[in-house]
Amino acid sequence: MSNLDRRTVTAGLSAMAGLAGATGASAAPGTLSWLVVGDWGRRGESHQREVGRAMETAAAELASRFVLSVGDNFYPDGVESVTDSHWKESFNDVYSGPHLQTPWYVALGNHDYHGEPQAQLDYAKSSPRWRMPKRYYKVDDAGLSAASVDLFCLDTSPMLQDYAERISHYTGKPITFEHPAEQLAWLDASLAGSKARWKLVYGHHTIRSGGSGHGDTPELVANLLPILKKHGVQTYICGHDHDLQHIVRDGLHYVLTGAGSEVRPVRPVEGTKFCRDISGFTAFTLSGTELRFSFRDVQNAVLYQAVIPHAA
Secondary structure, eight states: OOHHHHHHHHHHHHHHHHHHHHHSOOOOTTTEEEEEEOOOSSTTTTTTHHHHHHHHHHHHTOOOOOEEEEEEEEETTSSSSTTHHHHIIIIISSSSOOOOOOOGGEOOOOOOGOOOOOHHHHTTTOOEEEEOOSSSSOOOHHHHHHHEEEEEEOOOGGGGGHHHHHHHHSSSOOOOOOOOOHHHHHHHHHHHHOOOSSEEEESSSSSSSSSSSSSOOOHHHHHTTTHHHTTTOEEEEEESSEEEEEEEEEEEEEEEEOOSSSHHHHHTTTTEEEEEEOOOEEEEEEEEEEEEEEEOOTTTOOOEEEEEEEEE
16 A cells, blocks of 8 residues: 555544544444445436435444445546546535545446546545545455455456447547456455455446346356355445345345436346335445345435345
8 A cells, every 4th residue: 555545544534533423423343334336426416416415424324434436436428537527526526525535445337438447546646535546456444354354346347248349439549458357367366365254346337137227247147256156255236227226146145236326227136135216325334243234315214224144
């Protein structure tokens, strides 16, 4: 970790400690809470701002330690630079509450590749909360180690067969190609080396889904799913389909949370425990041998909640 990263991590966690004391919100000993949002950056429109306000309320309630963003951070065509107006209008002005000034560990989505994805990595070099050290990475947070959980962020767009053609069509320029075989090999080795009780993986694209926009992703079923099963990953978290879904299948739990702004219809599929086309986000709390999560709407109302046991 660079000196800048150490300073920003320390500053972010110190700020949260102060906020918890000021508001009375504090995590119970041995617990770790965080929020997840996906498919959100619409300059506050299409319920994005309302979701942001609800996330602030939930973050205060749970003493959330950080936020995961599962991609499609800026619509419709990503950002072009670190000074793009999207940073202010879609990120800083929307998620402005004091309890959301924590680290945001960010994945890239397919719409982020319509612009300049490197700009999102560059922004992380100066932002006190935007964290994207690489296009895929293991989350570095002291709270995760204390709770015996490892989080792995994936860049799923390069894993799709039509990735290069589609992105070149949108951008009209050459792209920096991330070889999917290298990423999958990294994940395989990283999971094999993990000593954590909990192993959670997140990225943008679905593996299983009943969403009307996309549904299952055959390439991820064929190439990513076997690695997750091999290493006993309990949960795969993603967006891409604009809805909220919980699917239990293939020996793991799929938590789909792509409802950070607009939504699309969704239907039950094999293993569906819950699905709904409503704008919202997900809140996680890890405590001992249980991982709890809840889907929440624009009023921070709990729509659904479930427990994921260690032996998923």
